[in-house]
Amino acid sequence: MVADEIPGFWAVVPAGGAGTRLWPLSRSGSPKFLHDLTGSGRSLLEQTHDRLAPVVGDRLMVVTGAAHRDAVRRQLDQLPDDNVIAEPSARDSMAAIGLAAAVLERRGAEVMGSFAADHVIVDDARFHATVADAAAAARDGWLVTIGIEPTFASSAFGYVHQGDVLEGHPSVRRVVEFVEKPSVSVAEEYLATGRYRWNAGMFVVRPTVLLDLLAEQDAAFAANLRAIAAEPERLGELWEKLPRIAIDHAIAEPAAAAGKVATVPGAFGWDDIGDFDSLATLLGEQEALTVLGDPALAQVIGSSGIVVPGSGRTVAVIGLDDIVVVDTPDALLVTTRARAQEVKNVVAALKDQGRSELT
Amino acid sequence: MVADEIPGFWAVVPAGGAGTRLWPLSRSGSPKFLHDLTGSGRSLLEQTHDRLAPVVGDRLMVVTGAAHRDAVRRQLDQLPDDNVIAEPSARDSMAAIGLAAAVLERRGAEVMGSFAADHVIVDDARFHATVADAAAAARDGWLVTIGIEPTFASSAFGYVHQGDVLEGHPSVRRVVEFVEKPSVSVAEEYLATGRYRWNAGMFVVRPTVLLDLLAEQDAAFAANLRAIAAEPERLGELWEKLPRIAIDHAIAEPAAAAGKVATVPGAFGWDDIGDFDSLATLLGEQEALTVLGDPALAQVIGSSGIVVPGSGRTVAVIGLDDIVVVDTPDALLVTTRARAQEVKNVVAALKDQGRSELT
Numbered sequence: 001m002v003a004d005e006i007p008g009f010w011a012v013v014p015a016g017g018a019g020t021r022l023w024p025l026s027r028s029g030s031p032k033f034l035h036d037l038t039g040s041g042r043s044l045l046e047q048t049h050d051r052l053a054p055v056v057g058d059r060l061m062v063v064t065g066a067a068h069r070d071a072v073r074r075q076l077d078q079l080p081d082d083n084v085i086a087e088p089s090a091r092d093s094m095a096a097i098g099l100a101a102a103v104l105e106r107r108g109a110e111v112m113g114s115f116a117a118d119h120v121i122v123d124d125a126r127f128h129a130t131v132a133d134a135a136a137a138a139r140d141g142w143l144v145t146i147g148i149e150p151t152f153a154s155s156a157f158g159y160v161h162q163g164d165v166l167e168g169h170p171s172v173r174r175v176v177e178f179v180e181k182p183s184v185s186v187a188e189e190y191l192a193t194g195r196y197r198w199n200a201g202m203f204v205v206r207p208t209v210l211l212d213l214l215a216e217q218d219a220a221f222a223a224n225l226r227a228i229a230a231e232p233e234r235l236g237e238l239w240e241k242l243p244r245i246a247i248d249h250a251i252a253e254p255a256a257a258a259g260k261v262a263t264v265p266g267a268f269g270w271d272d273i274g275d276f277d278s279l280a281t282l283l284g285e286q287e288a289l290t291v292l293g294d295p296a297l298a299q300v301i302g303s304s305g306i307v308v309p310g311s312g313r314t315v316a317v318i319g320l321d322d323i324v325v326v327d328t329p330d331a332l333l334v335t336t337r338a339r340a341q342e343v344k345n346v347v348a349a350l351k352d353q354g355r356s357e358l359t
Numbered sequence: 360m361v362a363d364e365i366p367g368f369w370a371v372v373p374a375g376g377a378g379t380r381l382w383p384l385s386r387s388g389s390p391k392f393l394h395d396l397t398g399s400g401r402s403l404l405e406q407t408h409d410r411l412a413p414v415v416g417d418r419l420m421v422v423t424g425a426a427h428r429d430a431v432r433r434q435l436d437q438l439p440d441d442n443v444i445a446e447p448s449a450r451d452s453m454a455a456i457g458l459a460a461a462v463l464e465r466r467g468a469e470v471m472g473s474f475a476a477d478h479v480i481v482d483d484a485r486f487h488a489t490v491a492d493a494a495a496a497a498r499d500g501w502l503v504t505i506g507i508e509p510t511f512a513s514s515a516f517g518y519v520h521q522g523d524v525l526e527g528h529p530s531v532r533r534v535v536e537f538v539e540k541p542s543v544s545v546a547e548e549y550l551a552t553g554r555y556r557w558n559a560g561m562f563v564v565r566p567t568v569l570l571d572l573l574a575e576q577d578a579a580f581a582a583n584l585r586a587i588a589a590e591p592e593r594l595g596e597l598w599e600k601l602p603r604i605a606i607d608h609a610i611a612e613p614a615a616a617a618g619k620v621a622t623v624p625g626a627f628g629w630d631d632i633g634d635f636d637s638l639a640t641l642l643g644e645q646e647a648l649t650v651l652g653d654p655a656l657a658q659v660i661g662s663s664g665i666v667v668p669g670s671g672r673t674v675a676v677i678g679l680d681d682i683v684v685v686d687t688p689d690a691l692l693v694t695t696r697a698r699a700q701e702v703k704n705v706v707a708a709l710k711d712q713g714r715s716e717l718t
Contacts, residue, residue, distance in 0.1 A: 024675070299705050302698075314690040314717055316383070316705045319698030320679075325691075331673040332686055334693050339661070339678030346658045346675045358673055 003128035008110030015117035024331035033117035094250040102229035105207040122269025134204035147197025153187035362487035367469030374423040374476035383690035392476035461588035464566040472563040481628025493563035506556025512546035534620040
C-alpha cells in the first residue's frame, strides 16, 4: 500500500544526540543516525527519510549540528539545500524544533511533525496512517503526540497518560498528562491500566500553534526563533540566547496541563535503539547470534548475542551467550547484553583520560 | 646466583609447532616461540636462550623450519650462523633432535640437552641445578629426562613413572616407563603415588648414546642423520627419507623398557602455555584481569581473564568473567578461559574456508 501525501504537511527531523551507549559504532563525530544499524544498507537518517517521503514528498527539513551538516547533505543529497538547518551549537530540542517551526511558518506550512533521525519503525503503512490521523487533529489546533504502544514496562521512556476520545477524531485521544520516566513497578501499573503510552517525542502540530504555545511560556524564546527565520543572517547572534530546554518541558507539559494536547496511539513497531541490547533484540532471535555486517567475517562457535565486524577483520567468538562484540578500526567493545548500558561509562572514562579522539 | 657453565654441554632448542590454540597471536607464519607471551619484552625463544646461556655459553643450537630460519636468526643474532639448522620440512621431533645430535657428535659435544623453544620456566636457578644433575647422569651413559613436578592432575601431558634412585646420582631416579596422556581420574591416581612426573620432552644425553639408541630401533634413520652431518649438502636429498616420529616413541619408550632411562625431578615452575587459559593462569591472579601488552589500551569494567591489545586499538571489556580477548591487526578472538581449547577449531574452519592467510 502506497500512502497518500498529506497536503501542506512537513516533516521535521532533528538529527542530534551522541548515542554514547552505542560506542564504538556511534561517535561524537559520527553519531548513531549516520550509521546503518539494521543491516538494511541505509543509515537510520536515510531510513527516516525513506519512511517519511510517501507522506511529505520533499517537504522534509533536517535540523542538525553544524559539524554533521555535510554528512547529512551527502546522505540526503536529493534534499534542497535550504531544507537542512545547521545549529551553531546543541541547544536541546525546543530550539531545534522551534527554529524549524519558525522557518516553516514563513514558508506557509500548514502542519508539521517532528520525527527523530535515529529511530526504527517496522510497519511503515501503519505509521503513515497514524501520522495522517495526527495531522488531521493538528489542523484543528491541537498539539498532537504519537503515543507508542508499550511492549514492556520500560523505565527508559517517559509516558503519555491518555484520556477520552477527541470529538470528530475517533482515533485520537486527549492527553491527561505527560509523566517522567517511571520505575519499573510504576511502569507495570501504567501498563495494567491500558491508558499509558511511550512518549517518543513525535509531535504533530501547526507551526504557528507550536510557536504560540512557546510564546505563552517564554515570549522572548518564540520571538527570537521567528526573528532568525525572518533574518537568517542573525542566526549566529540570536542562537546563543536560546534556552537549553527539551520541547517536552518547554511546551508539551504545560500545554497538556491546559488541556491542549491530544495523542494518537501508534502500534507500528518502534525502537529508539538505546543500546546494543535493544539492537540485538531488534535484529535477532532469542538464543541466536546476529551479525551486523559481513557474515563471512564472523567465525562463531556456540555463542549468542550480536557481533559487529566493522573493521574488515575476522572476528572469532567461542562459547559466549548474550555477548556483544563491536569491532571498529580504532576501538573494540566486548560486553554482554545485560551490561550494554555501561558502555557510556567507557566513553566517559576515555574523555577523562584526554582521549576524546576515540569518543 | 649465577650458574656455572657445564663443560662440553650443548643445548638443542627445537623451535617448531604451530601453536594453533594460541591463535590469533600464534600463526603458522609466526609461531608461538617468536612471541613475547609473558610481557617480559623477550620472545619465548629469546627467553629460552637467556635461560640456557649461563650453563652453555654459546653452545646452543636451534632446529627450526626453513620458513622461520630468518626470524630465529634475527631474534638470536649473537648465535653463530651454523648454530641454526633449518629443516626443509617438518618431520617431528626425532628427526629434528637427531640431526642436531649427529652434528654435535661430529663437533665433539660431550652431552646435549633438548629444551623446547616455547616453554616458560619460573625459577632459573633450580632449572640450572636440575640440568647439571641430568648432565652428570648423562655422562655415565644414561638417557636422562627431566620430570616436571605435576601441579594438578592434567590429562594434557604424558607422564614419566619414576623408580629407584640411581647409584652415584642421589637426585636422579631410574625410569620405570613413560605413559601416554591419561584421563583425569588416572592422572589423579598417578599424583597420589608421588612417583609420576610430567614428561616435558627435555632429554639430556650424550649425542652418541642418543644416535646409538636410535640405531637399535632404526639403523637407517641413525645412518641418514650421521650422513647429513658428515655431508650437509645431502640434507635436501636425505631429509625426506627420515621417518616422521616423536623422539618419545622412537627412542625414549624402548630405552625405558630396556632400563636405560633415568629422570631428574624438576620443580622449577614450568608451563608449556598450551592455550590462553594456561597463559592466564601463568600471568594472572585468580579473579583479576591481566593485560598482555600496553595497559593504556585496555578499558576494563568489572571483568576478569586476559586481554591482549595487540593491534594498537583500544579494547573495552565490560562485565565478563574469565574472558579471553585477543586483538591483532587482522583477526580478533573473543572466548572464555574454559573454552580456550576450541580456538584450534576456528583455525581449522578458516583453513577449510580457504582463508589460510589468517592461520
